[in-house]
């Protein structure tokens with residue numbers, strides 16, 4: 001593997017008139033800088049076309065509009081407000097590393113915070129598609145390089161030494177004669193009095209000392225001490241706990257509240273009012289809100305799927321599948337279809353938002369993947385201009401696609417307006433499963449034909465309940481403008497978003513002759529509250545593909561690894577596959593009832609391979625745990641991943657491990673059951689996301705050396721491949737190809753569903769007798 | 774309004790709250806102690822795990838009236854003080870293994886881990902895979918494997 005020759009490309013940056021050194025770069029350069037491969041989500045030309053240096057110079061009140069800025073502080077630190085949301089994916093750490101690298105400053109001296117909603121950044125404040133590092137890498141480096149260059153020029157002047165003889169180390173400029181100047185001093189002395197454009201050269205990759213080295217998370221100490229602040233931990237005066245009594249079926253609406261006055265008189269309760277999605281209650285504590293929600297007597301209007309259950313959707317999906325071409329005459333055929341049931345994208349921290357609606361504007365605190373979109377929706381809802389909507393983006397306790405949607409913020413705004421008081425709104429856990437967002441149910445059908453040693457064709461028909469791409473993803477795609485994929489089509493709407501997302505993400509990385517894949521959706525995207533769970537279509541489509549790859553290998557009597565090795569399209573892919581196979585000791589002898597499974601995937605400008613080992617022996621499957629699904633256990637996961645340029649290998653490893661836990665749950669235990677218009681699940685003891693008793697004993701992640709000068713995506717990347725490897729391992733261990741996932745979905749329900757009215761269950765009172773077991 | 778008193782992180786506290794309000798909300802909404810997190814209110818996710826008299830429990834499922842004046846409640850904020858240091862060895866192990874992702878579950882995970890190790894030690898044995906499998910705390914970011922490693926490392930230092 002060779003790292004490409006460093007290119008000494010020059011980049012444009014700006015010095016901004018400010019009391020200390022402040023350097024800026026156009027955020028929109030995100031769409032052009034550094035990268036060579038196409039981006040999974042098309043970026044917009046947007047900002048750079050409509051804003052130039054003239055605007056920057058004249059608009060001195062807002063010198064950084066449309067820009068991201070790195071600020072050098074008098075204490076020798078650098079600060080940067082990242083227009084993205086940190087949800088555990090480690091982007092504040094990797095961003096601090098990128099800035100530290102370019103500045104020659106210790107990572108600990110770079111302070112990365114989350115930027116408020118900045119409408120002028122247009123769609124470039126959207127955290128999704130594992131796109132953060134891909135799109136922010138070059139602008140952030142350019143701004144940091146400009147700041148350093150300005151400090152170096154200032155030091156040259158002060159010390160009377162030519163700039164090329166100066167060196168930098170750990171935040172200090174060194175002259176050859178031993179004299180030094182610190183960044184803290186230079187931050188002030190180098191401050192620009194007028195804003196101007198400058199040329200910068202970025203540090204060559206070969207000189208990187210920080211980027212590419214494992215680094216611990218910058219927020220780890222806060223996390224382990226309980227000091228890390230999430231939305232609910234913000235103390236906003238007067239913002240009292242608020243919860244919502246919700247309808248018994250999906251997207252029902254309130255018709256009449258029968259005991260509003262009584263509930264308003266309950267202990268601690270200050271306000272009760274009907275809002276669009278239910279009945280909001282505000283009180284001194286969340287505990288009292290729970291009691292009030294449970295006491296409300298409400299008549300409800302029907303929801304959008306009151307007559308639907310898993311079976312009705314299943315029948316509709318089957319009927320809607322697009323036809324396939326007949327297989328070539330004389331060829332042998334592998335033909336398999338897999339059903340993937342509903343998956344919740346809830347995080348551990350539920351939906352939360354603080355809203356303070358006043359006559360002349362509103363202030364919001366919430367963790368949002370698409371804050372600009374939210375800001376616009378709030379403005380529309382309250383009849384404000386976007387200037388009157390201040391959105392503070394807070395740390396999230398997990399996002400996974402859920403925080404792309406603004407519903408919690410809109411509810412908080414509605415409640416705050418009705419009450420005339422600030423509110424701190426929280427969803428109950430049961431709300432999360434029953435009124436939350438889900439990855440839609442789908443069927444992925446694959447047919448491949450082969451003859452001799454060749455695969456002749458590979459067809460995939462993916463039929464899914466419509467995914468709602470309207471929040472956020474819709475914008476960048478539409479904003480592709482005249483040349484964008486959507487604009488060229490005469491039809492507009494969600495269908496086109498789906499087609500675009502499908503075509504830009506789904507691929508077949510093997511030489512399989514004629515390849516043809518297509519997606520078909522049923523129902524309007526507003527019927528179910530759909531979305532993605534940490535990955536888009538490949539979370540299911542790739543699993544179907546890899547399972548069929550294993551079936552082809554079996555039919556052609558070739559080992560699954562050897563088969564992939566032979567059919568993969570390029571050597572870079574083969575070396576990733578090989579790294580995983582070697583580390584996992586692929587082919588080692590396994591006991592009956594246990595097996596290895598291997599899979600490969602490419603997406604997000606990268607390549608990834610996984611070997612899973614599973615134990616499906618009766619003694620393991622029949623383990624007993626209170627209120628739990630045990631089942632087959634994945635005992636070992638090995639992943640090799642090529643992300644182009646790895647920024648923080650430790651962070652990448654963490655993301656891969658986390659993704660593998662999603663994979664284990666989604667294949668073996670975790671799904672929602674739709675019945676008569678609502679989901680039966682209401683807590684983590686019936687929605688069986690991976691728990692310690694399902695977790696592997698051994699996880700090994702190999703981050704491949706750099707294969708590119710630009711970083712690829714990380715957060716969503718492991719899902720497709722780890723799910724595939726687990727599914728393939730299970731198939732080999734049991735010698736039975738599953739036809740639906742998770743494999744326990746059709747088992748008798750192992751839990752008693754909570755009633756739907758009241759919409760949330762009571763908190764138990766016997767916690768002292770359980771002693772936290 | 775009934776008055777309740779107990780020891781919280783080494784200090785005596787008094788609060789005026791109705792009897793049936795669960796302790797988690799007394800800690801968070803009344804006393805402003807935000808380390809214990811809400812994840813379900815059902816004794817399921819364990820994000821709120823804290824200690825009562827040194828044992829793990831879930832304050833989301835204990836009405837404040839059931840806490841008596843001599844009960845000692847320890848939240849993540851008070852954990853270091855129990856060993857008289859800036860950080861408990863389990864927190865050090867968590868840092869060493871870089872366990873946290875979003876971090877939301879981690880106060881509860883650490884409190885559960887400390888209690889688990891104490892239990893094993895009291896029974897005169899090492900922490901086992903079976904002990905680790907018994908931990909019910911959800912980590913939706915999937916840090917389970919690093920949690921297992923950190924508990925084993927932390928146990929050695931405890």
Ligand code: FES
Pocket residue numbers: 810811812813814815816817818819820821822831832833834
């Ligand atoms: S919030 Fe207490 S167990 Fe979930």
Ligand code: FES
Pocket residue numbers: 088348397398873874875876877878879911912913914915916
């Ligand atoms: S670190 Fe996010 S839930 Fe555990």
